[in-house]
Amino acid sequence: MEINGISGVGMSTAFPLEKNTSSTSVADGAGKFFKELVGKVNDLSQQSDQAIQKLATGENRNLHETMIAVEKASVSFLFMSQVRNKALEAYQEVMRMPV
Template sequence: MVNAITPFQLQNTQNTQNVTNQLNQSQKTDSSNQTSFSELLKNSIDSLNESQVQSDHITNDLAAGKDVNLDEVMITAQKANISLTAATEFRNKAVEAYQEIMRMQM
């Protein structure tokens, strides 16, 4: 007795093949677009530094009496503060993870 293939089963098979092909293509492009952890860390620190410098610059402009919107100064300062806080928390978690790894017995 021959089992018939329903259109639904055929469609599922084709969808599975399409998804598999898409995953293979995305894995190929992901491997070429990957950046190293050190590059990612350096870019993050550069971004943090840029936000701090921008905040300092706009705050100095306000203190010098230049025509600067106070709302913009406060928003920029708050963004820089949040970025610094997040970076500090990231560092703390990385140090904790390193210390935990060093405590492990082999």
């Protein structure tokens, strides 16, 4: 009895490799990722500030919505700082490798 594999399922399908990947495209991808991450964290921080201001002026009376916005901004900032720390640790580890 022959068992055939499932076609179209695998790592190459989920994560296709680009043929001409160079170190500059990897660096550009990482730079783009960090730029988008910082932008999203900044947006959440601004939304948090606006929610606090609306609560303080009485325009918004929902304390729970304000606290949710503040916590989203806080958690996203902590996530960004942890990603930065891990990237920095990886860079330092690569720099310690003998050539």
